[in-house]
Amino acid sequence: MRAVTVTPGTPNSLRCVPDWPEPAADEGDVLVEAIAVGICGTDHEIIAGQFGQAPPGEDSLVLGHEALGRVLEDPSGTLRPGDLVAGIVRHPDPVPCPNCAVGEWDMCRNGRFTEHGIKALPGFARDRWRLEPRFAVGLPPKLADVGMLLEPTTVVAKAWDHIERIGHRAEWQPQTVLVTGAGPIGLLAALLGVQRGLSVHVLDLAKSGPKPELVRALGATYHSVPVEDLDFEPDVVVECTGAPVVVLAVMCKAAPNGIVCLAGVSGGRTIDFDAGALNRTLVLENNVVFGSVNANRRHWDLAAAALDRADHSWLTALITRRVPVAEYASAYTAQENDIKVVLDFTA
Structure with a gap:
C-alpha cells in the first residue's frame, strides 16, 4: 500500500x-x-x-x-x-x-x-x-468530505474548554472575542466563538483572498490592522499566529478580567518590550494568559459536535x-x- x-x-x-x-x-x-x-x-x-x-x-x-x-x-x-x-x-x-x-x-x-x-x-x-x-x-455521514477538519477543531475545542473553566473563577459574562490569525486554527476558533453567541473579531494580514470572506460568512468581523489600532478591548483573545509582536500586543489589549489563550507557537525571533508594563496590566486588571496545545478525548467529542452543528x-x-x-x-x-x-x- x-x-x-x-x-x-x-x-x-x-x-x-x-x-x-x-x-x-x-x-x-x-x-x-x-x-x-x-x-x-x-x-x-x-x-x-x-x-x-x-x-x-x-x-x-x-x-x-x-x-x-x-x-x-x-x-x-x-x-x-x-x-x-x-x-x-x-x-x-x-x-x-x-x-x-x-x-x-x-x-x-x-x-x-x-x-x-x-x-x-x-x-x-x-x-x-x-x-x-x-x-x-x-x-456522522454528512462530514464525509470535511471530517479531516476534526483534528484542528479539537485544538480550539480544548482552548475554549479551558477559557471557560478559567472564566468561571468569578462572575463571567464575556461578549467580545478577538482571534488573531485566519489560518485553519484561527477560523475554527472563530467558528466556536460564533457558536457560543459571542461577538467575534478576526485579525489577519490578508486584505484579499478567501480569508475575509470566510470570516464574514460566519457573521464575524474581519480586521487587517495592527492590534493596537483596534477600537475595542476583547474579553477573550485566542492568539493563533505565534508572532511575538502580536502575542505581546494582545496581552496588553485584553479587557479587565480578560483571558488570553496562546494557541500559536512562536519562532526564534527576539524583540524588546516593556515587561514591567505588561506585568502591571496583567496584575492590576486580573488578566490571565495561558498556553494550550493538543486535546484529549473529551475535546475530540466536543469538536465532532461543533462540526456537526456548523x-x-x-x-x-x-x-x-x-x-x-x-x-x-x-x-x-x-x-x-x-x-x-x-x-x-x-x-
Missing part, C-alpha cells in the same frame, strides 16, 4: 512509498481505509527536519495526523464497517503521569506521550491504518485544495491563498 513518509531530522526527505507494509495488528483492532489527511504547519516543520520521531527501531515516519477514514473492520463492535472515523493523535505515556492516568493526556507532565505522524507512532497518510477503539472517533458549505470552503496522492509533492508545497490542503487517498 502507499504511504507518505519522511526520515525525521533529514530535511526534504519526503517521499511516497508504493509498497509500505500493511498496518501491524498490534496498532489496534480497528482497521480503517484512508479517505484523506489534512496538511498543516507541523507537517511542513517535520519535512524541514525541525522535529519528528520515527517509531522505535525504524528510520522512517509515516506523516499525517489530521485523519479521515472509513472502518473496514472492528472486532470490538465499537464501530461498524463503513462508519466514518478519525484517529486521536496523542496517546498517553506508558508510565503514566497523573494526567495521562485519568485521560488528560494533552496535559502530559513527563513528555513521554506519543503522537501519530509526529512522535514515535506511524501517521495516517497511508492507504490503511489501525488504532485501538478508545482512540477512534466516529463521525454550516457544511462554510466548512467545505476552508479546504482550498484537494490533491491526489499521486501528486503528493504538490500537496506539501505551500501556495498563495492556501487555507487547508487535503491529501486525497480516494482519487
Whole structure:
C-alpha cells in the first residue's frame, strides 16, 4: 500500500512509498481505509527536519495526523464497517503521569506521550491504518468530505474548554472575542466563538483572498490592522499566529478580567518590550494568559459536535485544495491563498 513518509531530522526527505507494509495488528483492532489527511504547519516543520520521531527501531515516519477514514473492520463492535472515523493523535505515556492516568493526556507532565505522524507512532497518510477503539472517533455521514477538519477543531475545542473553566473563577459574562490569525486554527476558533453567541473579531494580514470572506460568512468581523489600532478591548483573545509582536500586543489589549489563550507557537525571533508594563496590566486588571496545545478525548467529542452543528458549505470552503496522492509533492508545497490542503487517498 502507499504511504507518505519522511526520515525525521533529514530535511526534504519526503517521499511516497508504493509498497509500505500493511498496518501491524498490534496498532489496534480497528482497521480503517484512508479517505484523506489534512496538511498543516507541523507537517511542513517535520519535512524541514525541525522535529519528528520515527517509531522505535525504524528510520522512517509515516506523516499525517489530521485523519479521515472509513472502518473496514472492528472486532470490538465499537464501530461498524463503513462508519466514518478519525484517529486521536496523542496517546498517553506508558508510565503514566497523573494526567495521562485519568485521560488528560494533552496535559502530559513527563513528555513521554506519543503522537501519530509526529512522535514515535506511524501517521495516517497511508492507504490503511489501525488504532485501538478508545482512540477512534466516529463521525456522522454528512462530514464525509470535511471530517479531516476534526483534528484542528479539537485544538480550539480544548482552548475554549479551558477559557471557560478559567472564566468561571468569578462572575463571567464575556461578549467580545478577538482571534488573531485566519489560518485553519484561527477560523475554527472563530467558528466556536460564533457558536457560543459571542461577538467575534478576526485579525489577519490578508486584505484579499478567501480569508475575509470566510470570516464574514460566519457573521464575524474581519480586521487587517495592527492590534493596537483596534477600537475595542476583547474579553477573550485566542492568539493563533505565534508572532511575538502580536502575542505581546494582545496581552496588553485584553479587557479587565480578560483571558488570553496562546494557541500559536512562536519562532526564534527576539524583540524588546516593556515587561514591567505588561506585568502591571496583567496584575492590576486580573488578566490571565495561558498556553494550550493538543486535546484529549473529551475535546475530540466536543469538536465532532461543533462540526456537526456548523454550516457544511462554510466548512467545505476552508479546504482550498484537494490533491491526489499521486501528486503528493504538490500537496506539501505551500501556495498563495492556501487555507487547508487535503491529501486525497480516494482519487
